[in-house]
Amino acid sequence: MTQLPIHDALDPLISALRTTSRAVLQAPPGAGKTTVVPLAMLDAGLTNGRILMLEPRRLAARAAAERMAQTLGEIAGQTVGYRVRGESKTSKSTRIEVVTEGILTRMIQSDPELSGIGAVIFDEFHERSLNADFGLALCLEICDALRDDLILLAMSATLDAEPVAALMGNAPMITSEGRAYPVETRWLDKPLPKNTRLEEATARQITQAVNETEGGVLVFLPGEGEIRRTQSLLKLPSNCTVHPLFGAMPFKEQQAAIRPAKQGRKVVLATSIAETSLTIQDVRVVIDAGRARRARFDPGSGMSRLVTERVTRAEATQRQGRAGRVAEGICYRLWTKGEEGALLPFPPAEIEAADLTGLALELALWGAAPTDLALLTQPNPGSFSEAQSVLHMLGALDGDNRITAHGKSLTKLPLHPRLAHMLATAGPQAARMAALLAARDPLTRSAPVDLSLRIEALTDLKSFTDRRPYAVNRAALHSIRDEAKRLRKSAKGSDPIPRSPAELAALAYPDRIGLHRKGDDPRFVLSGGKGTVLNDEDPLASTRLIVVTDTDGNPREARIRQAVQITEGQIRDLFGDQITWQDNCHWSKRERRVIARRQEMLGAIALDDRIWKDAPDDAIAQAMLHGVRDLGITLSPAAQRFVARVKLIRTAGHELPDMTPDALLSTIDDWLLPHLSGVKTADHWKKFDLLDALRTRLDWNQMQLVDKLAPAHFTTPLDRKIPIDYSGENPEIILRLQELFGQTTHPLVGNTPLRVTLLSPGQKPVQTTMDIPGFWASSYADVRKDMRGRYPKHPWPEDPTQADPTLRAKRRKH
Structure with a gap:
């Protein structure tokens, strides 16, 4: 045998496995670990059971088995064999079996003791595939509970070995130095x-x-x-x-x-x-x-x-x-x-990055939560929860996240749980669709998204190529046909109702039934609540209802890569028990108004949509609250003055509600809702005066306190009420100069002098003062001189303190 770098590490590796039954082997690419280590373990007689070696890919599994068999002067299937999906070469004499990683999970779920298996090798563990991580976690649990004799070895060229060794109970780490060639x-x-x-x-x-x-x-x-x-x-x-x-x-x-x-x-x-x-x-x-x-x-x-x-x-x-x-x-x-x-x-x-639906189903079958197992990396809680939601939707989990009988049947099928559900529900007639949806698209990306075209190509390739201008991946079609044959054998029972491709797709993707949004754009809302978009020129762009089987996964708006048209009748036949009438009152940002509809819903899509003519006022008011949050709060001048009065009293240390804009908006559910009757649109809201609603935020005692310490009005000598503005540094009133004739003291609020802006008969400011007596005695004479010429019909007495207040012009002389 050719001497490879891995040979120098074999003695310490075999010794470690004899002593602890566990090890982590690091060997650079080209060191020969994949084809040398299993044979060395067999030759050392470490176990009487079979040695199972996991490979991440079918090609690698076949190649490794054939290379080891060649080393022994045999063909694959004798001492060394392999099992991959759809193909197996083993015999009674097989001692080393190379398998793809998912096969180990199936073996453990059907036989938790791994009867007849003496050692499990996780080759290329650095790839950290989901099946390898889960398989190692299951093996560690089996070792602790059932099989303390089971040998476990993790091998890799580029592995952060310490965490793996710690996970495996501080297993020895063996390193092979150097490549085969520089x-x-x-x-x-x-x-x-x-x-x-x-x-x-x-x-x-x-x-x-x-x-x-x-x-x-x-x-x-x-x-x-x-x-x-x-x-x-x-x-x-x-x-x-x-x-x-x-x-x-x-x-x-x-x-x-x-x-x-x-x-x-x-x-x-x-x-x-x-x-x-x-x-x-x-x-x-x-x-x-x-x-x-x-x-x-x-x-x-x-x-x-x-x-x-x-x-x-x-x-x-x-x-x-x-x-x-x-x-x-x-x-x-x-x-x-x-x-x-x-x-x-x-x-x-x-x-960390994959769809966890399959893992969630396998964990449910094992009867464990992710945290119950020694997983090197725990799954993202959000992704795992999403996976469980899919399984609930498919009927594979019950309300307590325990696996159902249907869920158990799905684990026996070599498919994603969605496709397994379709096959288990519809029977052998779904085998071709399951194989197609599990495979890469046999048509080029330039082809329309219609799944029916793929079915056509599978059914009669010659006719398809004669009639259609789309390039076909013949090898992919051949592979899909072979897989369909295997799946047809796996399917149990038969659905007596013939199902169309669209119905079969809907069984697998009940959350991806798409309804065309209103408007010309080819956008669809899915029954699961997500949004998708189709190319404008695609033949399905104007279709009302579709089932989306593949997208680019864009989280904002996924682009549809594969879909099929479905009828409303087919949807009702499949999901009639899930379709319900719902009364929906909501605020439309686009239309800037409350919309009240009665809708027949399947998930997030409305199969029927009608105006809700007798929507109750409280439902409309609740929806309008969302409109208020969207539009914001605008106060009328009267409401602004009221808020300023309350703020003044709060600042003085009295307990009154916070009426800042942020506080008002965050508490609208408490104080605004009873006052929104009849308000349905942005225009209605623009005209709505909040003063009465704001006043109800104060109880009787608080209102009395505000009226006493910050009265709303100043009463003029003519007994007319002038609103007081509290928004500035000083409370302020604005009134005609002639209305204060005879006023010999400055107007006050409590002990606080008012800022007084005096207007001409033409409503133009002529003076702002904090001292009316001082104004009469000083500046008034200059104002009088100027105003008499401009407004000769109005009184301008030399001594305003002795004149009567008035808003009228002089009487005409006859």
């Missing part, structure tokens, strides 16, 4: 311009690398789209063969990318599928475009979306290691050495 890293001299397309930069780097190096080239790109576009830009020598490599490809095409080139050089354009547990033969050169695609779940929208982000340092290390698997290598990075310091150390654990 790798030279080459960075860019300067950052890529911001407007540079990733595919163009990558294609240039591939051309340069082919000219500068020898051997196979492995290129890391975020997704199939970038792979296809980069491939179309390449102009390489005739001796170079280009192979795409991504998860949705048929296995035979994946194997072609892995196998050594028969002649010339091989260039593999791959996603992160090639990062770990996979040796691609002949590769000497790695080109890292520096991007990774991850699923992000938004609990606010209840939807997942794929985002493209910078790679982390751990991912970059994994990718770099691919160049040193079989010989000395070179790694080109499409970023500068200076930019490397800004990279995050590790990618987020899947439990």
Whole structure:
């Protein structure tokens, strides 16, 4: 056997597993841990049971099993076998079984003792997949409660090992130093311009690398789209063969990318599928475009979306290691050495960013809350609560979050709980739809969103391509058909009612039944309350009712990527028991008025909408309160004076309600509601005088106190009441100068002198004073001289203190 770096770590690893039954192994990319360690454990006789090794991807599981079998001079299925979804190669003689991570969960849920299993290896644990985290937590609980002999080993190349070792009961940490072969890293001299397309930069780097190096080239790109576009830009020598490599490809095409080139050089354009547990033969050169695609779940929208982000340092290390698997290598990075310091150390654990519906269902089946298990990272409470809400909607959980009989049946199906619910409810007729919705879109993004087109292509591809101008991913269709056959066998029973594609989609997505919003824009409100938008030119843009099966997950307004038209009759047939009449009175910001409607609702969508003619006054008033919060409070002059009086008395230390604008707005439910009768619109509110409502905030004693200490009016010598304005530094009155004739003392409020503004007969200010007697004795003479000429018909006595107050002009002389 070829000596690999991992061989130096085998003795301490085997010793640790003999002593503690647990360990964490760190080994750099290319060290050989995936294919050497399981065989070494088998050879050491650590257990009489089977050794189960988990891999994050089907391709890696097959490749690892076949490589170990080859080492033993066998074929897969003898001493070493594998099990992945849809395929199994094992036998009675199998001692090492390589499986994808989700299979371990199914094994434990059906047999908590893991009968016949002696050891579980979590390979590439640094990827922190949801299934691996959950599987390890379950295994740790099994060890504590049922199987203290079960051996657990976590292996990784780029793992923050200490937290994992602590989680596993302070398990020993074993480290393998050094790669199989050294790798030279080459960075860019300067950052890529911001407007540079990733595919163009990558294609240039591939051309340069082919000219500068020898051997196979492995290129890391975020997704199939970038792979296809980069491939179309390449102009390489005739001796170079280009192979795409991504998860949705048929296995035979994946194997072609892995196998050594028969002649010339091989260039593999791959996603992160090639990062770990996979040796691609002949590769000497790695080109890292520096991007990774991850699923992000938004609990606010209840939807997942794929985002493209910078790679982390751990991912970059994994990718770099691919160049040193079989010989000395070179790694080109499409970023500068200076930019490397800004990279995050590790990618987020899947439990932090993924849809947790499946995890919530598995936990319910296990009978535990997340905090009951030794999870390395606890799920986000909001995301977990959203997942439980989906399961309640599907009937998989009861009111106490316990799994129902229906929920148990969903766990037996290899699907997301939504699709499992559809299959369990509708029976085998839903198998094709479940396979289609679980897979990547078989049509290109330029095709309309209509799910019926995908059904057409699946049903009769030749007829579809003859009639439709849309490109079809034939390999994806083939994979969907195969999966549909497997799911049809898994489905139990049969729904006697034939269901249309739209009805089946609605069973899986009852919260995504979309109703076209009023107006011309192709916007839809979903039964779950979210908003979505469709391209204007899409044929479904004017459809009244649709079921949305895929979006881009934008939390503000998700763009529809796949949907199907549904009729109201089909909705009523499926969800008639959930449709209810609701009386709805609400404030419309757009229309600036209270709208009263009677609506027949399915979740957040109104199948029927009528005017609520006899809406009660209290319902309208409650809705108008929201309008007041929207419009704000505006006080009439009289109300402003009242508020100023109250403020003055509060400032003096008396207990009175706070009538500042913020205080008034925050307490409108308490004092304004009884006074809003008849107020329904912004115009009504604009004309509404708040004075009476504000006065009711004071009891009788408080009102008496205000009237005494800050009276509303000053009574003039003509017995006329003039409002007093308390909003300034001093209380103020404004009145005609002639109305104060005969006034020999200055007007007061309590002991506070009023600020008096005296007006001319033309209502223009002529004097402001705090001393009326002083004004008569001094400034009045100048005012009289000026005013007599302007207003000769009005009295201007030489001694105003001896004149009678008046608002009239002089009598005419006959």
